[in-house]
Amino acid sequence: MHRFYGLAARLRQSFGERVQKIPLDFGFTCPNRDGSxxxxxCIFCSPQGSGSGLHGLSMSIPEQWSHWQEKLSKLYTARLYLAYLQSYSNTxxxxxxxxxxxxxxxxxxGLSGICIGTRPDCLDDDKLALIKSLGLKETWLDLGLQSSNNTTLKRINRGHSAEQFAEAVKMGNRHGVDVCAHLIAGLPGETTEDFLESVRFLNxxxxxxxxxxxxxxxxxxxxKKLYDAGKYTPIKKDVYINVLVEAISILxxxxxxxxxxxxxxxxxxxAPEWVRQKRKVLNEIEQTMKAKGIWQGCARKDAPDRPPLWYGPEHKS
Known part of the structure; x- marks a missing residue:
């Protein structure tokens, strides 16, 4: 049983059943790529913009939806779906x-909710009001921060500040849109403490x-150019797991x-090769949390003496 509040638990609370995400590519671009x-x-972003690339294959949104729905139906029994506007900056x-x-x-x-991937400098009140007006039960903004350290943000060519991110979060909150912040461990020049400080910033x-x-x-x-020149060394698996577990303890x-x-x-x-070992790494994260007696928020001053009940029945008494 998970020792953290996962998205699957949140969606089951909202809908009473399994919900899957369907990635959609609308063909948007990014101000950090078009010259604006x-x-x-960003130094880590692939030319494809972390998306499916299906828009480039001239697939319409209904066609993309059907494509993914057919694939997912073979793997899962979900009837409900979240539209995930994934590629580049969708506002x-x-x-x-x-x-x-x-x-x-x-x-x-099966459309039941939406997740919109974008940047903090691509939002305003009119767009947020429009998104909220969809009236979907789950409405999320996937908003990239990556680090709360402005020196790091310049180093990785994010093109916005931590302060701009904070203002975008507050704007989304005013409109009743949930914000999911993105945070990266292992950024060039950053330490473990930098990563944990970003978690505190988000808290x-x-x-x-x-x-x-x-x-x-x-x-x-x-x-890749930095890596090839020997100027960047990817984070090791054990280091990532340990810093992640510590981050969860203060979240x-x-x-x-x-x-x-x-x-x-x-x-x-x-690189690194361990990125390919998804299930193995997730299992090790769970095992490390259990071995260390860690659950989400346990290191906070306001933490209860046991995981909240929504973590699962094994914690009920």
Whole structure:
């Protein structure tokens, strides 16, 4: 049984059954790639923008939905789905363009919620009001922070500050849109304490979720050039597991953990090899938490003396 508040638990609380995500590619770009901020992109971002690339194959949104629904139905028994606008920055457009995109979701079978991947500098009140007006039970913004250290953000060419991220979170909160913050361990020049300080920074903001990422090197990225030149060494598996477990111990227990480990798109990974061992690494994270007696928020001053009941029946008494 998980020792943290996972997305699966949150969705079962909301819907009473399993819910799956379907990634969608609307063909949006990013101000960090089109020249508005930069043309280089973040140093870790692949040319494909961490998405499926199906828009480039001229697949419409209903066609993409059917494609993934058919694949997922063979693996899971889910009837309900979250639309995950994944590729690049999905609010980097006008309100009218965003409305045209969101209108394409209407009538998709099983659609029950939405997750929109974007940047903190691509949001405003009108767009957030539009997103909230969809009236879906689960409405999430996947918002990249990566680090609360502005020196690191400049080093990795994020193109925004931690302060801009904080303002975007507060704006989303005012509109009743849940924010899932993205955080990366193993960034160039960062220490374990830098990563934990980013967790503390997020604890002080009205975020509802978090995705933890382990930095890895992909083809076609500026990070690969650093790696090839011997100027970047990827985080080791044991180091990642230990810092992640410590981060979970100080994380607010009401924050939903959407992800514990990042995965590379097939064919893109350069290093480290342990990134390919998804199930093994997840099992080791769970085993480490159990061995150390750690559960989400246990190191906080306001922590109860046992995991909250929503962690699962094995903790009830």
């Amino acid at each position: 901020i930069s043309r280089k992109g 980097y457009c006008s309100r009218e363009e965003l409305k045209c995109a969101l209108d394409q979701l209407e009538g998709l079978p 002080g903001l009205p975020i509802a979720g978090i995705k933890f990422h382990n930095l890895f090197v992909c083809k076609g990225t500026p990070l 607010r227990p009401d924050i939903v953990i959407h992800r514990l480990k990042a995965d590379a798109v097939p064919g893109e990974l350069i």
